[in-house]
Amino acid sequence: MALTIGELVDYIDLDASGARRGVNQTEGDLRRLQARIARTGDYAGSSLGAGIARGAATAVAALGSLAPAMGVATAALASGAVVSGAALAAVPALFAGIGIAAAAQSSQVQDAFGGLKDHVVGSVQGMVGPIEQQLVGIAGKARGTFDQIAPSLKSAFAAVAPQVGMLADGVLGMVEKLAPALSRAVSAAAPVMEAISGGLVSLGSGLAGFFDGISAGAAGAAAGLSGLFSGLGAILSSLGGLFGQLAQAGGPVLSALMTTLAGLVKTLAGALGPALAKLGPPLTTLTKALGAGLQPVIAALGPVLSAAAGALGQLITGLAPLLPIVGKLVAALLPALTPILTAIGSLFRQLAPVVQQLATTLANALAPVFASLPAIVGPLVGILSTLVSAVLPILSSLITALSPAIASLGKSFGQSSSHSARC
Incomplete structure (x- = not known):
């Protein structure tokens, strides 16, 4: 236009x-x-x-x-x-x-x-000159579109007008019922606000100690963040290349897979629809029967759960006095672990050179063996291949020769079984 x-x-x-x-x-x-x-x-x-x-x-x-x-x-x-x-x-x-x-x-x-x-x-x-030209054209088109939808908008506004009144009545009724309860809640909130006020003072002291503590580790934190960002940069660069290669290779695969899957789903949906429709009435009957069967079970389960809860409560009550005793016992045993752990650490420290020397010796001793394995395995593979090639024809000929006898034996066994069944 x-x-x-x-x-x-x-x-x-x-x-x-x-x-x-x-x-x-x-x-x-x-x-x-x-x-x-x-x-x-x-x-x-x-x-x-x-x-x-x-x-x-x-x-x-x-x-x-x-x-x-x-x-x-x-x-x-x-x-x-x-x-x-x-x-x-x-x-x-x-x-x-x-x-x-x-x-x-x-x-x-x-x-x-x-x-x-x-x-x-x-x-x-x-x-924005080109955009201005497009906007001028859009404005003319929008005027014609608005003129076409104006009757529909008029009907919609006329239909929604009574609904606005009903909604306003509901909101006003809710406010009328809610205002006294809000007043009572505000009056009852004084102890809560007092507790929050005192808690904020304690929180301020805690935050002050927190920032004083972490300030001592600023140098270590800077080194950690530097390493973190460097590592993430290298990881993201590598992941970008990997995802690009996967997209290049997997795009055609995904396209073919979705085309095939769409046909399968369409066929399966057409077959499942009538089958599920036939299952509807039996499943309804089963659901009603299951509900009727479970109702007495659940009703009888109430006293059992109550008794189990009572027994569990008595068990907890009986075990509760033992917890302080166990705590004291553990506290008494922990100091004894310190010299044991120290001795184990010293033993590991002393064994480390021996283990390293043993590993080096084994590696040096086994290196020639590992190096000679290909020369040993190659001839063995050749011998096994020759043996298999020679044995397989013999087995094939033997099976061919025995097949008539095996068939006759099976036939005789079948006749004997039939005769025994008639007797």
Whole structure:
């Protein structure tokens, strides 16, 4: 649908007021961007820390599966480094956000963003000529479409009007019933708020100690994060190449598989439909019978569960006094383990050179044997191959010669069985 110059001027405001509205809107968007930057400062630190911690936890878990004996210690050390680094990184990010929020109020920063706005608006207006032409055409098409759907919209608005009234009555009735309960809840919340107030003071002391503690490990956390990011960079690069090769090789396979699977599913669905329809009434009967059968079982199960719960409660009550005694016994045994573990560690340390020397000696002794194995195995394989080639024809001839006798024997056995069955 073509537009005349008059319709175009009526539909799109091309005078200076339209440009001023666009500039004012862009200025408002930039101001909201400044505020959003300030709000993002606080979130950036915590998001960075959480993302690093999750990535590190995944990496540590994968590495721990390769060495179960060292997995727990490795995970604890690596997680400590990453969590400390993430927490320490969150602190400057928090203060950076506060600083950005404060600096955004200065006239110098606002003038700089104002200049940026003018530059962006002027540059973009010179770039969007093709889009303006498309928008003009879309506007004309949209007017015709709206004229076509206007009767439908009118009917929809007329139909929804009573529903709005009914919904408003329901909301007002809910508020009327809910307001007294909310008032009582607010009055009863005073002890909860008092507990939260005291808890926040204790939480502040705990956080202060936490940050003082992790500050001592800043150097180690920095080294851990540097290694983590370097490793992730190398891993992601390798995974990208692997996924690209898999996509190149697996794309045609997946296309052929889905084409075949679509035909199979279509055929199977057509066959299963009538079968499942016939199973409907029997399954309904089975469900009713199952419910009727389980009802007395469940009713009789109640007293049994009650008795079992009572017995379990008595067992727990009887075992509870033993737990402090067991705890004292374990506490008394633990100090005795220290010299034992120290002695075992010293023994392993002394045995390490002997084991290393033994392994080296065995490797040197077995190396010639392993080197000569191909020369020994090759002739054996040749002998076995020759033997099989010579034996197989003999077995084939023997089976061929014996097959008539085996057939006669089977026939005789069948006749004897039939005669015995008649007698």
